[in-house]
Each structure stands twice: as structure tokens, then as C-alpha cells.
Amino acid sequence: MKVLKFGGSSLSTPATIRQVGKILLASRRREPLIVVVSAFEGVTNRLLDCARLAERADPAFEEAFKHIARRHRDAVTQLIKQGRARVRDEVDALLAELHSTLEGIHLLRHCPVRALDMTASFGERLSAFIVSAYLNQKYPAAFVDARDFLVTDDQFTHANVIFKRTNPRARKLFAKLTKRHRGRVIPIVTGFIGATEDGQTTTIGRNGSDYSAAIVGAAVNASVIEIWTDVDGVLSADPRVVPSAFVLPQMTYEEAMELSYFGAKVLHSATIAPAVARRIPILIKNTFNPNAPGTLISTRSVDDGKLAKGITSVGDLALLTLRGPGMVGVPGVAERLFRTLAARKVNVVLISQASSEHTICFGIRNIDTSRAVDAIRHEFQFEFHEQSMQVDVKSDQAILAVVGEGMKGRPGVAGKVFDSLGRQNINISAIAQGASERNISCVIDTADQVRALNAIHQGFFETRKRLALVVIGVGNVGSAVLRQLHQQRDYLLSKGFDVTVVGLANSKRFVADAKGVNLGAWEFALQSSPDRMDPATLAERIAEMELTNAALVDCTVGPSIVDAYPAFIEANLHIITPNKWANALPWRRYATLMELLERRQKYFLF
Structure with a gap:
């Protein structure tokens, strides 16, 4: 059994849905499938916009709803030939339920997070139903509402999955479905959504469909999880910034998670955690170039002779430095600092501290800067009053990360990074490297981000x-x-x-x-x-x-x-x-x- 997930870009038009159908029919000949789908491209954002417009009593929500309805009805018209009336009736029923939800928000002039999740759920519910109806014309397919097995808590918009409830329910549901159809069925599952124990609809966060695929794959112990998207695989760098970036044929889970944490867009580290825990390989494939081999992510580390696997970056950051003689030899300063930041919900993305204990540098989002500074001044008010500590802020920074298993135990890797940047006259504000030696991170000015990525990519990967x-x-x-x-x-x-x-x-x-x-x-x-x-x-x-x-x-x-x-x-x-x-x-x-x-x-x- 393998699990295939198709994102919004793979479901943007009737033509792309037909392409998905071809891929599924070819894949099912080799192995039984479970398919997880996202909403049609752009629909989730439109649904959330609808809810916000309705909350503000803006009549434009009606026009936005009509656009969503028209798009899905047009898809039915173009894709469904057999039993079109029945499928259209089902789609109209879902659209009527969506409109009723929006009307409720409009009347109350209020959109609680529970209603926001209900509104967002219609993207996947409509998409999965239409895809299953289309596929059913060629091969038995069954619409599966993930709310029937994926159990979460009630943290609406970013609900936590309760795995001890979800896993047995998922196994039971798919086993029953397979038995009913004597093994000849492709389940089409709604990504992104789940439900609480008492049946309230929830969503599991952005990139939730990838997460849904990993949850399903782990529950049924899939042989592989295939993530179908609009690129040929994970690339060595962002091709929009580094034109010479190339597809990586293979990488480890750890490399994938390091790259995704620092901005690589194909995967999100948290979403693949269930698959990683069960050591299920993840294959990144291109819907529009299915013959491309893609990128295989697994436990296996392949020594291809390259020091690094990929280079990525994340911008829009600020670098804060807490410094002063009041820190030297004083236990608990770091604990106080990060505890007070956590209490203010400030996420720290990088930490660097010199052995002198005189400074602690850390990177946060620019938007969190004032909140972080206020928290630090309050926590260390005595030290600030005595002028034994102060905090410096450097805005408009970016973190550039060089990632790869091949960097372990290899002298000169850090030197190669710094030499590449130095030759471009790019100043490094802070450096961090873990004991795993899998990641070297540098903080630089955002203005130098593109040049830095290209310089390091040339230094590590390009023979010419x-x-x-x-x-x-x-x-x-x-x-x-x-x-x-x-x-x-x-x-x-x-x-x-x-x-x-x-x-x-x-x-x-x-x-x-x-x-x-x-x-x-x-x-x-x-x-x-x-x-x-x-x-x-x-x-x-x-x-x-x-x-x-x-x-x-x-x-x-x-x-x-x-x-x-x-x-x-x-x-x-x-x-x-x-x-x-x-x-x-x-x-x-x-x-x-x-x-x-x-x-x-x-x-x-x-």
C-alpha cells in the first residue's frame, strides 16, 4: 500500500485533474493506493477571505462565494460524463452548506475560529468528492472524509492530532473499504481537516494536506508516501534565486527537515514527522513531469562526494544581542531570557553564544522585535538599571543555512562558506553550528541574501x-x-x-x-x-x-x-x-x- 498526496497546484484546472487521474490509474497497477488531496489551487485562501468579508458584513462575500461555486460546478461539467446530475446535486449540497455557514457568520458579525475551520474544510471536501467522482468513471474510487477517522483536540485552525485514536480508526476504515470493494478501490481522502471526539470540524494547520498524507501513511504502514507537486523534486537551492539549482535525487530525513526549517518550500518539517517516526520513505514527484525520478527522502545517506546537500535561507528576521558584564559567570541568564521570550510567544529561530558568556545572540521575526525587547527589559530590569546588561537590535537580517550529511567530520567546510561570502564582501553577523555538523547557519543582511546564496551554491556545487x-x-x-x-x-x-x-x-x-x-x-x-x-x-x-x-x-x-x-x-x-x-x-x-x-x-x- 502506498499513499499519494496531490497539492493545490496539481488540482488547479480540469486539465490538471485529468493528469492526476492518469497518474493514479498507472500507479494502481503496481500497488494499492490511498490518495490524499488538497483543495483546488487558491480555494482555501478564497474561503478564508469569504469568512472575513462576511464577518465585516461586506456584501462582497456573496460574489466571492459565487466565484468558488462557479469554479467547482464548471469542474463537474468538464470532468463528469457518467452520473453528472447526481454529482452536481452532491456538490450543490456542499455549496449550500458552505453558504449557510457564511450566512451565519454574516448575521452574527463574528467569525469564531470554529466557524473559520468549518468554512476552510469545504475546499478539501469539494475537491476530494469531485476527484473521486471523476476517477470513478474509469476505476472504482471512494470519497473518504478524513473527519471520520482523524481525531484532534479543539485547538481550531491548528489542531493537534490524537494519534492513539486516529491510527486504529484509520486502519479500520481503510480495511473495511478495501474488503467491501474486494481490493479494487482507490480511496480519495480529504487533506487538511479532522474532527474532535464530539464531531466538531478542525483543521491541522497550513501544509496540512502533507501532514494528512503522513498521518495516513503511518497509520496503514505504507511502503512509500508520494508528494506530488509542481516541481521535479527538492532542489539544491531556490531556483527563482539561484538559476543553477538542480534536483537532489536522494536525501535523509534529517537533511530534509533542516532544509525545510530554513525556508525550503517543498516540505514542512513538522508535517512529515509521522512518516519519519515509522521510517516510511517519502518521494517528491512532479505532476506535470511524472517521468522525472523525483527526490527520495529516507534513512539512507548516499555519499555522492559533495560536502553539502542544499542551501536555503529565510529572511525578514531581526538579530538581537543581549550583552554585558552582568552575564559573565551568572547561572540561569539564558534560561531567564528564553523563558520570558516563550511567555510572550516569540519564536527563536537561531541562537549563538560565545564561550566568554558576554553575549547571547538570537534571531527572531522582525514583527516580534518590539515585543521581545519589552520582554527582555522587563525580565532584566535590575541589570538594565545597573547598566550591567543591554540589548542591541539589528533588523532586516536573513539566515542562510548550508545543510548536508557529507559535512560531518570534513575539515574546511565552514571555511569554504566563509570564504565564499568574504569574496563577495558579505559581512556575517552571527554563526551557529550544531554538534551534528549537519548544518552551518550564518546571519547576514537581507540585502545580501540573493548574492550570498549564489556565491555559496557556486562554491559547493558548480564545477564550472x-x-x-x-x-x-x-x-x-x-x-x-x-x-x-x-x-x-x-x-x-x-x-x-x-x-x-x-x-x-x-x-x-x-x-x-x-x-x-x-x-x-x-x-x-x-x-x-x-x-x-x-x-x-x-x-x-x-x-x-x-x-x-x-x-x-x-x-x-x-x-x-x-x-x-x-x-x-x-x-x-x-x-x-x-x-x-x-x-x-x-x-x-x-x-x-x-x-x-x-x-x-x-x-x-x-
Whole structure:
């Protein structure tokens, strides 16, 4: 028996639901299935918006409800051919129940969390019913309401699962269903929702459908839990930020949980806990590319020769430092600090303390900063009054984490992280590493987050050296440079160098493209560019690319581009030029330019 979970992106349209159906029909030939589904993409948020609008007596809730109803009715029309009237009646009954719930909120002008959970539950209930009805036309499928077996407490919106009640009920329900259909049935289960002992509807938190799949998989002792989403697997970094990120074929539970804690989006560490406890493998697959192998998460650690497995980050943080002589040698300071933060419901995401005991650094969400500072000042009011302690706040920080089992016992890993950041002139505010050696975390400025991720990814994973060039001046020298780069591209790649021209300019126009200018048609690109040449504007555009290894190639003969060198250096570019004007600057300007190059750790090659 295996469990398959499909998220909202896999259920966004009738076409994607048909794709899900193909996957299920192919999978059931190999092994019996249980399927857990989320709401259609975006529906949960719309339902919660409906409830809030109704609470405010905003008549717009009716229009929002109509949109939800229309979307599900359209899905029935497009997907169901056999028994459509019966399915439509069932869907209409669910929609009527939803409307009644919203009307109740509207009349009371109040939406208690219990009503919010009831409202949110309709997304999965509608989705699971429609998917089961569609599949039932091709193979026996049964709608299963998770409230019939998934028992929780009454902490509405983030209810806790009572496993000693849930597990036997789940086993009994699925065994009975299998027996009734003689093993020829695919149960389609509502994710995200459960019920209290007395039958009140609850939800188990965002990412709840993944959690539901793990709960079901653990209860029936599944051979594998497959999480079907819209990416090919867990990637080495966020591909929206690091274009060279790649799919990881395999990783351990611990690596997956470390990556997810620090921002990786495919999985949430808490949601896979039931599967981890039973050592059930988790396979991440792409609904839209089912032939891709995906990422297998299990107990098995594979030595692929790489030090790190992945790099991730989480931003919007503040770094607080409690410091002072009143901490040195005094027992219980850390306990008092974290107890008072917990009492104010301030979540601490990173802790770093020097052995001198003079400081404790910790990272929290920016939004919690004032509450945390107030709590600290109250708890340590005597020490603050005596000026033996103080608290410093550094806002707009990000935590960058390098994760991997291969880092254990390997000297130089931390040095490689710090060297990669140092070369980019990125300052580290705090560092944390556990004794497991599985994670090295650094706190940096949020403004440096993208550049830091790319720099470390290049340092750990990329065999080719990447170099981005901005070429200004396309006369005899400049055009010869471009011609050589175009002709020798394959040769350079074979030698491990990936050189791209991301900026190109003559005296009239410029082109800036982070993916690289086509050097086979650079003249046309310049002629057709709408951007008029202005060195400061070009430098700004290049700075927005947040390049980690780049150089300005100045092939001009006059002083105008030399005047803009500081802007390009600040944009993280080295300077390469046959232009003599920089070396002929007045001494003070020349010295200032050299100081800037040294401070930014950039080369000036003449």
C-alpha cells in the first residue's frame, strides 16, 4: 500500500485533474493506493477571505462565494460524463452548506475560529468528492472524509492530532473499504481537516494536506508516501534565486527537515514527522513531469562526494544581542531570557553564544522585535538599571543555512562558506553550528541574501566557473572581444568556464540581460534596444542582477566611462580595460578609486 498526496497546484484546472487521474490509474497497477488531496489551487485562501468579508458584513462575500461555486460546478461539467446530475446535486449540497455557514457568520458579525475551520474544510471536501467522482468513471474510487477517522483536540485552525485514536480508526476504515470493494478501490481522502471526539470540524494547520498524507501513511504502514507537486523534486537551492539549482535525487530525513526549517518550500518539517517516526520513505514527484525520478527522502545517506546537500535561507528576521558584564559567570541568564521570550510567544529561530558568556545572540521575526525587547527589559530590569546588561537590535537580517550529511567530520567546510561570502564582501553577523555538523547557519543582511546564496551554491556545487561580463565600447577592440567570446564559447565551457555577456553598450544604447546577450546577433540587439546609453543607469541595471563574479570590460578611449567606475565597482564588478584614463586621474581621485577597489575586493586589470 502506498499513499499519494496531490497539492493545490496539481488540482488547479480540469486539465490538471485529468493528469492526476492518469497518474493514479498507472500507479494502481503496481500497488494499492490511498490518495490524499488538497483543495483546488487558491480555494482555501478564497474561503478564508469569504469568512472575513462576511464577518465585516461586506456584501462582497456573496460574489466571492459565487466565484468558488462557479469554479467547482464548471469542474463537474468538464470532468463528469457518467452520473453528472447526481454529482452536481452532491456538490450543490456542499455549496449550500458552505453558504449557510457564511450566512451565519454574516448575521452574527463574528467569525469564531470554529466557524473559520468549518468554512476552510469545504475546499478539501469539494475537491476530494469531485476527484473521486471523476476517477470513478474509469476505476472504482471512494470519497473518504478524513473527519471520520482523524481525531484532534479543539485547538481550531491548528489542531493537534490524537494519534492513539486516529491510527486504529484509520486502519479500520481503510480495511473495511478495501474488503467491501474486494481490493479494487482507490480511496480519495480529504487533506487538511479532522474532527474532535464530539464531531466538531478542525483543521491541522497550513501544509496540512502533507501532514494528512503522513498521518495516513503511518497509520496503514505504507511502503512509500508520494508528494506530488509542481516541481521535479527538492532542489539544491531556490531556483527563482539561484538559476543553477538542480534536483537532489536522494536525501535523509534529517537533511530534509533542516532544509525545510530554513525556508525550503517543498516540505514542512513538522508535517512529515509521522512518516519519519515509522521510517516510511517519502518521494517528491512532479505532476506535470511524472517521468522525472523525483527526490527520495529516507534513512539512507548516499555519499555522492559533495560536502553539502542544499542551501536555503529565510529572511525578514531581526538579530538581537543581549550583552554585558552582568552575564559573565551568572547561572540561569539564558534560561531567564528564553523563558520570558516563550511567555510572550516569540519564536527563536537561531541562537549563538560565545564561550566568554558576554553575549547571547538570537534571531527572531522582525514583527516580534518590539515585543521581545519589552520582554527582555522587563525580565532584566535590575541589570538594565545597573547598566550591567543591554540589548542591541539589528533588523532586516536573513539566515542562510548550508545543510548536508557529507559535512560531518570534513575539515574546511565552514571555511569554504566563509570564504565564499568574504569574496563577495558579505559581512556575517552571527554563526551557529550544531554538534551534528549537519548544518552551518550564518546571519547576514537581507540585502545580501540573493548574492550570498549564489556565491555559496557556486562554491559547493558548480564545477564550472561562471563569469558575467559587461562590455562597453564595440569598436575595433570591443567587437573583437565579442567575436572571440562567441567563437570560443564551447572551448571555454570544455575547460570549465561559463562566460556570458550580460551587458553591452555603445555610445548611444545599451542592452542588459541577466540570461546573457546573444553574441551571434549582438549588433541587432543594440540597434533595437530602447535603452539609451547612460553609464549610471546601466550600472543600476547590472546591480539589480546581484552578480557574484562579474567584470566591466571598458573598451572605450575617453574618460566618460571611467567616471562611472565607482558605480560599477559598487555593483560588484571587477574592472578590465585598455583605457588609460583611470591611471591618469588626479591623485586624489585615483587614490579614492583604488581604496574602493580594495574595500570591495575587486581587481583593476589594465
